[in-house]
Amino acid sequence: MKINSQSMKLLNEQLIVRILVEKGSLSQVELSRITKLTPSTISRIVFDLIKMGLVEKGKRIQTSALGRRATSLLLTKNFCSSVVFNVGVEQTEVAVGYLDKSTKKLYTFPTGTLSSFIEKVNEFLNLLRNEQPVSSKYTSIVFAFPGIVDPQKAEVIYAPNLNWRNVKLTELIHYNYPIFADNEANLSILAESALSNDVKKFGNAFFLYISQGIGGGAIINNKILRGARFAGGEIGHTVVEARSNTKCHCGNYGCLERFASLLLPITEYEKNGKKLKGKTLGEKFDSLIKMNNIGEQRAKEALKGFLYYLSIGLINIVNTFNPNVIILGGDSNSIWKNFGEELYKMISKRTMPKTLEGVIFRDTIFDKGSASIVGGNMLAIEHIIETLS
Numbered sequence: 224m225k226i227n228s229q230s231m232k233l234l235n236e237q238l239i240v241r242i243l244v245e246k247g248s249l250s251q252v253e254l255s256r257i258t259k260l261t262p263s264t265i266s267r268i269v270f271d272l273i274k275m276g277l278v279e280k281g282k283r284i285q286t287s288a289l290g291r292r293a294t295s296l297l298l299t300k301n302f303c304s305s306v307v308f309n310v311g312v313e314q315t316e317v318a319v320g321y322l323d324k325s326t327k328k329l330y331t332f333p334t335g336t337l338s339s340f341i342e343k344v345n346e347f348l349n350l351l352r353n354e355q356p357v358s359s360k361y362t363s364i365v366f367a368f369p370g371i372v373d374p375q376k377a378e379v380i381y382a383p384n385l386n387w388r389n390v391k392l393t394e395l396i397h398y399n400y401p402i403f404a405d406n407e408a409n410l411s412i413l414a415e416s417a418l419s420n421d422v423k424k425f426g427n428a429f430f431l432y433i434s435q436g437i438g439g440g441a442i443i444n445n446k447i448l449r450g451a452r453f454a455g456g457e458i459g460h461t462v463v464e465a466r467s468n469t470k471c472h473c474g475n476y477g478c479l480e481r482f483a484s485l486l487l488p489i490t491e492y493e494k495n496g497k498k499l500k501g502k503t504l505g506e507k508f509d510s511l512i513k514m515n516n517i518g519e520q521r522a523k524e525a526l527k528g529f530l531y532y533l534s535i536g537l538i539n540i541v542n543t544f545n546p547n548v549i550i551l552g553g554d555s556n557s558i559w560k561n562f563g564e565e566l567y568k569m570i571s572k573r574t575m576p577k578t579l580e581g582v583i584f585r586d587t588i589f590d591k592g593s594a595s596i597v598g599g600n601m602l603a604i605e606h607i608i609e610t611l612s
């Protein structure tokens with residue numbers, strides 16, 4: 224871009240919106256200090272951002288020990304930056320996101336077949352305008368999928384557990400706003416990189432998304448690993464039993480997700496007729512953890528194979544991606560809390576020397592299923608910033 228006063232103004236606007244997204248509310252004085260722009264430049268830009276409907280004046284806040292007070296500036300919640308469809312194999316969650324990174328879940332519906340799914344999404348989007356504060360200029364529609372997605376074209380290339388192929392969303396969804404789509408694990412690591420200090424600090428992290436299947440999202444040197452055909456980080460389809468007869472949805476045999484998805488320990492526990500409490504996979508898995516924690520032998524047995532293969536998956540992540548942070552999430556957000564010690568013992572026996580040094584393992588900071596929603600909203604916010612004019 225040629226630098227003239229107009230493009231300079233745009234760069235400064237983008238900078239200020241980015242800082243407000245990152246830090247939350249700030250005063251003009253604080254913005255001036257952070258950006259090193261003069262107070263009068265800040266004033267002019269803030270005036271324009273208020274006129275564009277992106278920024279609002281908030282409460283007067285104390286900004287120094289001497290009791291000086293200044294008006295805080297915040298990103299508006301008058302419109303939603305995104306409507307996110309978080310597509311799971313069983314259910315799809317619908318949520319809205321705002322410029323300040325907050326999100327709100329609205330409701331869920333059974334995902335069903337591709338045609339019924341598309342019908343429901345179009346139906347919902349028709350009603351949306353009356354129910355939610357959408358902006359014809361700024362609101363994007365974002366889809367999170369369990370599978371391989373071309374984010375530039377918003378096309379689902381292949382979602383094995385749904386058996387959907389080559390779904391061109393822009394041709395099927397009737398809506399005048401930008402449509403984005405990405406893999407749920409990629410969006411989850413994006414959310415963690417926007418809100419977690421460890422991922423921000425290191426820029427090398429892996430999100431292991433465990434639900435009905437297993438997905439993976441990697442950030443390497445601060446960039447999402449996509450690969451030539453957008454299947455970068457698909458750890459769920461790495462082979463962990465080379466001579467296995469267990470067929471995977473992807474067509475291969477012995478894939479990690481056929482041994483370490485949440486379905487495995489639940490099916491194992493329920494195979495003799497005893498049912499676990501809960502409707503969804505995540506709820507049932509929580510019940511299984513509870514049974515395990517009160518010492519039920521049957522639950523312990525059911526979890527054994529799952530934890531063994533999960534440790535194999537984690538070893539492969541450490542040895543392949545060499546991340547600083549490994550995050551477990553998806554339909555459970557307490558696997559590491561409950562089984563971290565046991566998993567770490569197994570992992571430390573089999574990783575290459577030095578690769579495990581200082582690696583942080585943890586559960587996601589987000590509620591079940593929320594990481595991909597927050598990540599989807601981050602994608603929409605980035606689009607708003609990039610297309611400011």
Ligand SMILES: [Zn+2]
Pocket residue numbers: 459460461471472473474475478
């Ligand atoms: Zn597979």
